[in-house]
Amino acid sequence: MDIIQNIISSFVSLVPVTLAQSLILAFVVLGIMIPFRMLSFPDLTSEGAFPLGGCVCGVLMAAGMSPLAAIAIALVAGFVAGCCTAFIHLRFRIHTLLAGILMMTMLYSINLRIMGRSNLSVFGAPTVFDWVPGLQPGFPPSKIVVAGLIALVVFFLLYHFFRTEKGTAVRAVGANPDMAEAQGINVWMATIGGVGLAGAFSAGGGALMVQSQGFADVNMGLGILINGLAALMIGEAIVGKQSVLRQLAAPFVGAVVYYQLVSLCLAAGMPPPDLKLATGLFVLAMLALPSLKRSRGPAPARETVRE
């Protein structure tokens, strides 16, 4: 009994920290979901865009720039990175996944160039989390409030956008690119803009993360993609993906639940190095589930994506 009590108490004590972290990483999950689900463009850029946002934000904060401006520039950097991935795919007809791998590999060097070294401490520099009145800066509650508020605003803006005329057109590009083009939609613009937007969200998550943890590291993106995918799968399993509302809620719900699960596993004594294996197996199981349900015959491809 003692063991269980210990696990629960250490898990509960971690809840606020984990919640703050998961709300920040929800933006990365959003940056994975938008290309994957809205544009049928499985995109790996976030693995490079997340540290890109972090490095840009870290360098600018170290140079004394205001935290908000640093985030804004990080967003622009992420947007450009996403646009590049989409352009590589469209212009050279390179598979989306390969385009993403190319981009994230190149971004690693770029991130190192931006920072000039592999990590950078910005501890003590002002952050957006300091601005919450009545809460002690640097502690989880202020981070939860700030990240939560941004998440809420982003969620409603996106929900509104995807139901506008332009937003419906963007979704059509993901649903059926041939049809979208025949209906007068510029597939290039929609894809580049959409994947760019996703890159901006991933970078934004990285920038917030740097402000939250007080340092930037070129390796901070390692494995973020598979974590984000796992979070997305959990979110979609909980809230579904049948409507725009549900599809947009999935990244946020999924991120919160997933990181609490991870924290529970760690509290229960799972060695941290095993975490990636566990996450990978989980994502594999979620992706394989539909074909396992059909017990006989060859399973049809679960996802129809662009190549």
Add this chain to the structure above:
Amino acid sequence: MLEIRSARKVFYKGQADEKVALDGLNLRLATGEFGVVIGSNGAGKSSMLNAISGALVLDTGHVVINGDDVTAMPVHKRAMRLARVFQDPMRGTAASMTVAENMLLADLRSNRRTLRRGLNATRLASYKERLSLLGLGLENRLDTRVELLSGGQRQSLSLIMAVGGSPELLLLDEHTAALDPRTADIVMQATIRAVEALKLTTLMVTHNMQHAVDFGHKVVMLDAGRVRLEIDGKDKAQTTVPDLIGHFSVKTDRMFLAS
């Protein structure tokens, strides 16, 4: 008005399997005219439609719609002027989106898309009314995802989407070929009703000789990437199915002799 001027397209140019898809093709369709295109497989029918819609870039030649040369325009720009119904019902609609959203996309084909709410009450009401003309009950399934509809329903939806907004040119690419005879008949009747009511300039590709005889003002037969036969006016009214099939067999006999 549609004009194709000496269109030429060669696939795999300079290679062993070089194929001339369009060989100096000329075609003219007056405003409000309904042309039916027939021809054996590989005659260049699909290449011609793709060249008109912009999916195929011509080696040489021009495509002119209502006096404007659209040869250099990409597919999405030409979509402002023309609408197309594909043979495959899956291609003309967005499966994971609802009936109403598909209608909205078609509705915005020739407009600038704004950041205003897409599906508003006015639009939903007009979609309901337009879909009710089909008599398939689609007007009560506006919120249904298109993937849940049958092939015939999807194709009917594609048709309603295409004729909405009175495009300057309507392209029908064997649009009843994948349907069962009864559904094909429903879709064909709906097509004729819409084309006549809106006086659309229409180009229909078909393998159904009865359709070629029954409908349209003009029959164009393609062969080896050029127009082999054009029947219009009074001659068209007197043409019978055996006549048309005769033109096919003459060619086949020649192919026998040549080989």
